[in-house]
Amino acid sequence: MDLSVLYDAKSYHMPLAERIAERINQLIIDQKLTENDKLPTEFELMEILDVGRSTVREALKILVARNVLEIRRGKGTFVSKNPGINKDPLGFAYMQDKMRLAHELMEVRMQIEPWTASLAAQRATESDMAELCGYCAKVTDMDLSEALHREADLAFHDCIAHCTHNQVICNLTPIITHAVTVFSDISERSVRIKTRISHQQICDAICARDSQAAQRAVLAHLEANRENWEKMAR
Amino acid sequence: MDLSVLYDAKSYHMPLAERIAERINQLIIDQKLTENDKLPTEFELMEILDVGRSTVREALKILVARNVLEIRRGKGTFVSKNPGINKDPLGFAYMQDKMRLAHELMEVRMQIEPWTASLAAQRATESDMAELCGYCAKVTDMDLSEALHREADLAFHDCIAHCTHNQVICNLTPIITHAVTVFSDISERSVRIKTRISHQQICDAICARDSQAAQRAVLAHLEANRENWEKMAR
Numbered sequence: 001m002d003l004s005v006l007y008d009a010k011s012y013h014m015p016l017a018e019r020i021a022e023r024i025n026q027l028i029i030d031q032k033l034t035e036n037d038k039l040p041t042e043f044e045l046m047e048i049l050d051v052g053r054s055t056v057r058e059a060l061k062i063l064v065a066r067n068v069l070e071i072r073r074g075k076g077t078f079v080s081k082n083p084g085i086n087k088d089p090l091g092f093a094y095m096q097d098k099m100r101l102a103h104e105l106m107e108v109r110m111q112i113e114p115w116t117a118s119l120a121a122q123r124a125t126e127s128d129m130a131e132l133c134g135y136c137a138k139v140t141d142m143d144l145s146e147a148l149h150r151e152a153d154l155a156f157h158d159c160i161a162h163c164t165h166n167q168v169i170c171n172l173t174p175i176i177t178h179a180v181t182v183f184s185d186i187s188e189r190s191v192r193i194k195t196r197i198s199h200q201q202i203c204d205a206i207c208a209r210d211s212q213a214a215q216r217a218v219l220a221h222l223e224a225n226r227e228n229w230e231k232m233a234r
Numbered sequence: 235m236d237l238s239v240l241y242d243a244k245s246y247h248m249p250l251a252e253r254i255a256e257r258i259n260q261l262i263i264d265q266k267l268t269e270n271d272k273l274p275t276e277f278e279l280m281e282i283l284d285v286g287r288s289t290v291r292e293a294l295k296i297l298v299a300r301n302v303l304e305i306r307r308g309k310g311t312f313v314s315k316n317p318g319i320n321k322d323p324l325g326f327a328y329m330q331d332k333m334r335l336a337h338e339l340m341e342v343r344m345q346i347e348p349w350t351a352s353l354a355a356q357r358a359t360e361s362d363m364a365e366l367c368g369y370c371a372k373v374t375d376m377d378l379s380e381a382l383h384r385e386a387d388l389a390f391h392d393c394i395a396h397c398t399h400n401q402v403i404c405n406l407t408p409i410i411t412h413a414v415t416v417f418s419d420i421s422e423r424s425v426r427i428k429t430r431i432s433h434q435q436i437c438d439a440i441c442a443r444d445s446q447a448a449q450r451a452v453l454a455h456l457e458a459n460r461e462n463w464e465k466m467a468r
Binding site: 104 | 255259262263268292295296297300316317318319320322324325327329330331334336338339341342345346349367400401402403405406410420430
């Protein structure tokens with residue numbers, strides 16, 4: 001059950017810093033270090049791994065580049081919030097045809113998000129619901145700036161994922177929802193009122209534990225999104 | 235429609251090498267460089283970006299760590315096969331409870347993969363079908379070693395995703411299927427005959443353009459997988 005077995009076979013061909021990065025990575029996993037946990041110092045790592053300072057530094061840089069670690073000046077090296085998850089894990093930035101990407105992404109969202117909402121309606125705890133209502137209220141605040149509105153919108157969708165208590169859904173949701181904000185960039189203002197209504201419907205359905213209604217509300221929300229950016233594209 | 239806008243706001247607080255890495259990244263996107271395309275030399279990058287050699291090197295290392303670039307000794311720096319996609323993009327390695335992960339991952343696969351197969355049945359071209367049958371034949375070859383069998387199995391599942399002609403599904407599928415191989419590690423031999431039959435059923439359904447049958451066949455395949463590792467876990 002150890003994911004490291006997947007990588008070991010390849011590790012002999014890796015440069016030293018890369019191999020040491022993998023070992024530090026394994027150390028994090030074995031010692032169950034999580035968000036905000038502090039890593040041993042460079043000197044301690046040199047001792048533990050029996051390598052020189054420059055190799056440890058190279059290895060730490062690799063893990064920072066991969067978002068496993070973050071360096072806080074003067075404080076040390078810490079495990080990142082979502083270790084190993086970068087800001088564009090499916091490589092959307094490298095896809096040339098953004099209109100095609102928007103279309104394909106929407107197809108995937110239509111399959112995953114209504115289902116996610118129905119699971120959320122079945123599994124949300126009382127405190128999950130309170131949190132969801134909080135985010136929903138934020139999104140419906142029409143006085144928010146565009147940036148804050150978007151942030152609240154994403155937090156709302158992440159919270160729905162959180163209500164499922166499935167970590168894979170939690171990690172997957174930001175990837176497929178956050179990228180889409182790019183396409184709603186220009187249309188944001190015009191859809192804001194619609195968004196407010198549909199968010200309230202989703203929130204109400206989940207809090208009423210009505211998984212069918214939650215599914216329908218998310219589907220309607222996505223349909224409205226799609227119509228909007230298809231109109232924009234024409 | 236430019237994903238880089240998401241990152242620009244943050245870039246002022248980044249270290250120089252990180253900012254230069256982002257600019258090289260943007261260069262790759264703007265110049266539409268893809269797999270196996272060669273990057274300008276270090277010297278050319280120094281000129282283009284107006285920074286010193288050590289900064290260019292640091293930046294390149296960051297992009298290698300993120301799997302955007304790969305260095306081929308004596309040949310130069312090239313764009314990776316799936317730029318920006320690392321081997322564990324959802325951070326499964328950092329999840330402590332692997333049994334829970336297996337369970338949650340299966341829940342997500344059950345939602346996505348039967349649907350993927352139904353899209354594949356609707357959209358596969360003649361050449362897609364030929365390719366799929368090729369991988370299917372490989373998986374059914376009982377004389378293959380365990381490693382080669384697994385490789386053929388993953389290629390078969392990737393090929394189904396490819397038949398949908400949706401790039402997001404193509405990039406998402408390996409993430410949710412490849413991780414699962416970890417759990418079938420020990421059980422591989424006992425399920426091999428079952429796997430052979432269900433792969434053939436999936437392949438036949440897609441080639442017959444029967445999306446309902448394709449969906450059912452994948453669901454049955456996943457059910458068998460689940461039963462198998464739940465039995466193992468007890």
